[in-house]
Amino acid sequence: MSATPEQRASPYNGYHRVSEAGEDPELTHTGPRTPCGEYFRRFWMPVAMSEQVGRHAVAVRVLGEELVLFRDLSGRLGLLHKHCSHRRASLEYGIIAERGIRCCYHGWLFDVDGTILEVPGEPEGSPIPRRLRHGAYPVREHAGLVFAYLGPPEAEPAFPMLDTFSLPGDELVPYAIDYPCNWLQVAENPMDPFHSVFLHTRVTRAHFNPAWGTMPVVEWHPLEDRTGIFLTNVRRWQEFIWVRTAEVMLPAIAQPPDIYQNPDREKFFPGVGITKWTVPVDDTHCRIVAWRHFNPELDLDGKGDRTRVGLNRVDFVGQTGVERSYEEGLALPGDYEAQVSQGAITRHAEEQLATTDKGVALYRRMLRRAIRDLEAGREPPQPRPGPNGEIPTLAGDVILRVPVSNRDDRSLQRRMGQEIGHIVHDTMGLPRPARRAAIEERARALT
Ligand code: FES
Ligand SMILES: [Fe+2]
Structure with missing residues (x-):
C-alpha cells in the first residue's frame, strides 16, 4: 500500500517514506548482452x-x-x-x-x-x-x-584521439581509482557543477579555490551530433568573470578544466586538468581511468603534485577509499564519499531531482535514447575528428576582467556564459594555438 501525498509530506513520516523502489536497470546494468552493456561496447x-x-x-x-x-x-x-x-x-x-x-x-x-x-x-x-x-x-x-x-x-570505431592528448607543453600522468558503486553515479558527477559549491567548498572547507563557493550560472546544451553535452559554468569572483566550459562525451568521458584554477587574472582556455573515463567493472563497481594534466599554464598556485598520482591515488582530496580512513572521510567528505554512499546502485525512483540537476537529467535522457537507438539497430554517433585527425574538445577556462557595475550581474554572467560558450564552440575547427588566440580576441571584444 503506497502512502498518500499528505502522508509523505507530514512530519516524522519515516514509515511512509520507506520504499522498495528498485534501481534503473536500463542505465545501470552493463553486463554481457544488457542494453547498456551493448552500448558501452561500441566505444x-x-x-x-x-x-x-x-x-x-x-x-x-x-x-x-x-x-x-x-x-x-x-x-x-x-x-x-x-x-x-x-x-x-x-x-x-x-x-x-x-x-x-x-x-x-x-x-x-x-x-x-x-x-x-x-x-x-x-x-x-x-x-x-x-x-x-x-x-x-x-x-x-x-x-x-x-x-x-x-x-x-x-x-569498431576509430580510436578517439582528443585534441587534449597532445597539447603543447602538457604532461599526461595516468591514474585509476576504484569505486565500489555503479558507474552512473560516478559518471554523472561532472554534469553537476553545483556540488562544487557545497561538497567542495561551503559544507566543510575549500577543497580547491574558495571561488568555487560562489553560486554559478550554469547552462547545458546537447551537442548537435548527440555525442555529448556541453556546459557553461559562470561565476563572478571579485573583478573577474570566470567562464568554465566543460563537456561529457557519451557514454562516460569527462574533462574537468584546471582543478586548481584560481580566477585571479585573465586567462584564455589554458587546457584541462583531467581527462577521465568512468568504466563499468560490474554493476556495483566502476573505475575512473584517467590522466591528470600538468603544464605551466595550469595550477599557477602550485597545489597539484604529480608524485601523488597513480593507482588509487590522485592529488586532490576525497577521491579514493584507499588513501584515507573511514574517520577521515567522515570529517572531510569528498566526491568518493558522496558518490559511493548513494548506494551500490543508486535508486533513481527515490531521488528528488531539482533545478540544479538539469544536466544530470539531460545526461540520463541522452544515454537512454542512445541505448534504445542501439537496441533498435541504430549505431551510436561517434565524435568526428578535425582536419588534423584529432577530435576538438570544449573544456577550458576563460577569465575576463569585468569590474562590478550597477548592471544586473547575474544577467551579465548569463550573457557572458552564452557568448563565450559560443566562441569556444565556434572555434573548434582551428588548431589549438590559433583557437586560443581567436578565443582571446573575441572574448576581449565582449567587454
Ligand atoms: S590448456 Fe588445459 S585448461 Fe588451459
Ligand atoms: Fe567533485
Whole structure:
C-alpha cells in the first residue's frame, strides 16, 4: 500500500517514506548482452594503467566480463577471455611467451588475437587450432593507459584521439581509482557543477579555490551530433568573470578544466586538468581511468603534485577509499564519499531531482535514447575528428576582467556564459594555438 501525498509530506513520516523502489536497470546494468552493456561496447575505453601490466598477466573485469591483460615478450599487449578455451583454467596464471601466453594447465598457447598457436598434448595436425579461436579484444596503448574495444569487430570505431592528448607543453600522468558503486553515479558527477559549491567548498572547507563557493550560472546544451553535452559554468569572483566550459562525451568521458584554477587574472582556455573515463567493472563497481594534466599554464598556485598520482591515488582530496580512513572521510567528505554512499546502485525512483540537476537529467535522457537507438539497430554517433585527425574538445577556462557595475550581474554572467560558450564552440575547427588566440580576441571584444 503506497502512502498518500499528505502522508509523505507530514512530519516524522519515516514509515511512509520507506520504499522498495528498485534501481534503473536500463542505465545501470552493463553486463554481457544488457542494453547498456551493448552500448558501452561500441566505444574504446581504458581498462588498465600500463604500469599494471608487468611480468605476469593481470585479471581485469570490465562490463561484467572476466578478462586477462598481458604483454608478451615481444612487447605486444593482449586482452583475452580469462578462462582457457580448453578446460577453463585462468590465464592469469598463464606463462608469458615470446608470442602470446601459454596456459599453465596443459600448455595451450594463445596469441594476442586469440589464435591458438600450440596444443602440445594433442596429436600432430590436431584440428583444434584451425577450428577454434580464443576470445580476444583489440587493445591500444596511449600515454600510460591501455584501451580496449569490446564490441563487434565490424562496428569498431576509430580510436578517439582528443585534441587534449597532445597539447603543447602538457604532461599526461595516468591514474585509476576504484569505486565500489555503479558507474552512473560516478559518471554523472561532472554534469553537476553545483556540488562544487557545497561538497567542495561551503559544507566543510575549500577543497580547491574558495571561488568555487560562489553560486554559478550554469547552462547545458546537447551537442548537435548527440555525442555529448556541453556546459557553461559562470561565476563572478571579485573583478573577474570566470567562464568554465566543460563537456561529457557519451557514454562516460569527462574533462574537468584546471582543478586548481584560481580566477585571479585573465586567462584564455589554458587546457584541462583531467581527462577521465568512468568504466563499468560490474554493476556495483566502476573505475575512473584517467590522466591528470600538468603544464605551466595550469595550477599557477602550485597545489597539484604529480608524485601523488597513480593507482588509487590522485592529488586532490576525497577521491579514493584507499588513501584515507573511514574517520577521515567522515570529517572531510569528498566526491568518493558522496558518490559511493548513494548506494551500490543508486535508486533513481527515490531521488528528488531539482533545478540544479538539469544536466544530470539531460545526461540520463541522452544515454537512454542512445541505448534504445542501439537496441533498435541504430549505431551510436561517434565524435568526428578535425582536419588534423584529432577530435576538438570544449573544456577550458576563460577569465575576463569585468569590474562590478550597477548592471544586473547575474544577467551579465548569463550573457557572458552564452557568448563565450559560443566562441569556444565556434572555434573548434582551428588548431589549438590559433583557437586560443581567436578565443582571446573575441572574448576581449565582449567587454
Ligand atoms: S585448461 Fe588451459 S590448456 Fe588445459
Ligand atoms: Fe567533485
